[in-house]
Amino acid sequence: MMNSIKQQLMNLFKKQSDLTTILLFAAGVLTMPIWLDPIGANYPDLLQKFVIFGIFAVGYNILFGLTGYLSFGHAVFLGVGSYTAVWSFKLFTMNVLPAMLFATLISGLIAAAIGFVSMRRSGIYFSILTLAFAQMFYNLAYSVLIPITNGETGLQLRMHDIRIIDNYFSDPAPGLPSTELFGMSMNGYSGFYFCAVVLILAFYVAMKIFRSPFGMKLKAIKSNQHRMRYTGSDTRPYLITAFIISGMFAGLAGALLAVTDPLAGAERMQWTASGEVILMTILGGVGTLFGPLLGVGIIKYLENIFSTINESVLQQFFSFLPQWGENFMVAIVSPFVGDGWHLTLGILFMIIIIFLPGGLMEGFQKIKKRYLTKGVKDSESTTKQE
Amino acid sequence: MSEKYDITRRQFAKAGLAVAAMPMFYTKGVWAANDFTNNPGSSSTVTLGFNVPQTGAYADEGADELRAFKLAVKHLNGQGDSGLMNTMKPMNLKGNGILGKKVTYVTGDTQTKSDAARASAKRMIEKDGVVMFSGGSSSGVAIAVQGLAQELGVIFMAGLTHSNDTTGKDKRRYGFRHFFNAKMSGSALGPVLKDEMGTDRKAYHLTADYTWGWTQEQSIQETTEGLGWSTTAKVRTPVGAGDFSQFITPVLNSGADVLILNHYGKDMINSLTQAVQFGLRDKQVNGKNFEIIVPLYSRLMAQGAGKNLQGILGTANWDWQLEDEGSKAFVKSFGTEYGFPPSMAAQTCYVQTLLYANACENAGTFYPPEVIRQLEGFEFDGMGNGPTEYRAEDHQCFKKVLVVRGKANPSSQYDLLDIVKEVPRSEVEYDASIFGGELGPYKV
């Protein structure tokens, strides 16, 4: 059942050309400030978070969605990417390109090391290995690695950082410098558009991987690893490669977090941060191209907007009701908003897993099937064949 | 000579860049003289942001800070009994908001994490348009958001933060601290420790592993070694460890006769309770009674730690049992509002909010550089700590520091601390340059 749905999805995508998909996607991402405005999500920090975590989730999906290996340690690469980027700002230049390059490379290296070891095991043993590595990095960042990470405070820029390259070209301006791309500041909306362009590129790469022979191989591993082994192909190199690629995506996302806000905190490496990207991927639809992005949008929106709704906002919202109705509704709704947003997330998540294991994308697919009769017939025939 | 060469080299390099068609322009600093981030302009309201820990190890303090902020906003808008606006002098506040604009506020949860705190502060600045934000309870967080304040050009009035770094090596032009710091705790505590425990002691430190813990450990060590004590060990513990038993058991056999707990909030309650469970307070070492010192603690923590804290020495920024007019006015106002007395975290946050508002009134504008100039070197009285000065060099307030002791026979559930000594300002003052750091520019 699950497989047939994915099959359909893949078919659906194949019908459109890659170019149409990416153009539609690019248009959707770049117009976010317009269509997110009515729901109060149009401000730079949140827009940046949407696209940056989008990259993270798209990358995670390459591992989890294609191979089915559930990593509980991907936040490490996010953290490593951020630290590397901030160090690049401190040592070399405030230009963001070298920072992103270093971050991607170094998190790729660390992913190679962790992946090489963890991929020796599968299933829950793999998950626990990645979790153990993540916790080690996290705990060390708070203790002996403090010279590199600055511990709890987080790694920050200072006025007298070396910045070899920048200081060679110009006298340091007074105050803290800001991150820039050849003079364009990476604060605010310009930062968002820059990240959005990176997301579009990352999405394109992910799409290519999904549809490449390499991606097919990974999917084959997911559906039956033993069969793959019997046919004589060694699955490990493919798995490790997938792990490294998704680690690099995470490193890139981490670098962008530092680009838009040059501070790297260790908590972005905690296992709950890894848990968050899993929630995002699953919520939207694991193994689908758009699903993880949808998940990112929902979770970040809940975290940043839903969490600030308090009782006075609710009272305004329900003010059209009579007084008793207003009080009643506020009392009912208030546990789920404000600092109760985690509760909403938990419930939403459980509902998704129980009824729509394929995530929201599966839900859309089901709706689509119901209303497009032609689609129904097609899919029924494929289901029967399977 | 070499400088001249330097300039030519740079000019050359710049020219090279220009040829490569890469214009160097910065969007920062492009505001005209009277425009700035979140200028309320002709709006009838002005928004402040209160960014406090609502979850995590310091949630108790955060909740009390938020109460104080809400009270301060009420008073600024001319509601309630006006609290410290009756006693503060000099004062320019009129009870009609700030510069005639009604004060509104937004709140956020720092989760006691720098990342979350920055995200929350950014939301306040970018979405809600705050002209000032405040809050705290962790120095790590305070330093992280203070950096943001400088980058974005919005003033940060720190709440509870006690690390030397906040106004030391990490000080910022846009950050201000009313609370005292570890250095001042050490200076205040020294003479009392000498009187009570003598000059021949061996100290064992358990320290929360972040900026506040380190600087407090260092300041207290300097003080105690100055008295002639030796330091047996300094052990770092992770923040939020919960069970500290594996760190406490080694103390038993270390030969130390004083345990110094550089922990705060929930961590301090846990580590102290566990240390007492391990019988440390009933111990005799080297023929002396084993002593525990908690260099910084608050009444809220005393409530959590219960009788374990009785007799334990520490320092505090302020206590509700102080008898001056300002303290009495604030306790009355806060107590009437909420039914219990305020904590020192609440007091510092309330005072910070009023100080900011007053500085805006003095400056006649919300334009940050002018407001900052008003706060720098500002001397005031009637806010609960006697005559106080915001030192211009490092944005640190100087005032009396309290040495306190857990009360043996509390008469009520709030009467938990004895004030051992009110250490005058002159004894805790230090040279602003000893910690290094640089404030940075007024205009960003």
Place this chain on the structure above:
Amino acid sequence: MDSILIQLLNGLDKGAAYALIALGLTLVFGTLGVVNFAHGALFLMGAFCAVTFQKILTISKKVLDPSITYFDAYIEQPYLELWFGETGLAVIDWAVPLSIIVTIPTMLLIGLAMERGLIRHFYKRTHAEQILVTFGLAIVLQEIIRHFFGANPIPTPAPDIVSGSAAIGTWIGLGENFVYPWWRLIYLASATVIISSVFAFLHLTTFGMVVRAGMFDRQMVAFLGINVQRKFTIIFGLAAVVAGVAGAMYAPIVPPDYHMGMDFLVISFVIVVVGGMGSVRGAVAAGFLLGILQSLASMTVVSSLLPGIDQIIIYLVAVIILLTRPRGLMGRKGIGE
């Protein structure tokens, strides 16, 4: 020497807590084949059974506090004290041990409800889906606790008589530095009793025999006409009770807050996996092993030689064991892979 011994004892004490939590987790995995990420939440619920019980005992009357003159402050006087005087106070003092009586049936009910209501529908799903749905459940449960009890830790002290420490050193002639808190010793002792009874239950009763057989080959047992399903439901209830009691008794050691379940979840999973998924013995052994190692690594001597080792020892050992023994200490092939 003393210092190593006391650190060993501390390790046993930590290990006892770890083993108790891991026990139920591995039992559920071994029998039901379910990876239960909500197990930490069961520990949390147990601790909050103790908290709730204490709150009920200390329901108070508000009396105006005469010592505060600036405003109206109130002193809270528990009704138990008002009605029964000293006896009432003594009952309040003993709140945590007494709460165990309430905790056991409550947790049994919670466990059964969880299994019947949710877990049962996930027997046939993948491990990843089980992890995810129970993770969601864990979030929901902890947020419910937070809604009712707030985010701050709630002090739940042990009875006064056991709040000090035992002079073990003086009894066995090792000097007076060797002391250990009574309540932690009680915790260690109760953990030993609970673990032994679970073992006895599994190995000495017919019920246990069927369960063990079911763990080994579920289909075969079902063919024999035995209703394994019912037995497994009971096992889930048992696991919930063990986790709950572990939580309730842990409350005096670290004041419970809404997040304690998540804090213990990671470590308990590491323990179960190190012990070998589904192996009860393995989990107990791994729990004590990691507890002791963690405690020893925190010694000043060790951490000055290897800085930071106390922070990562558990995970480091987990990695090493998983690489050298692919299925943990006592795991069987094909489970959880």
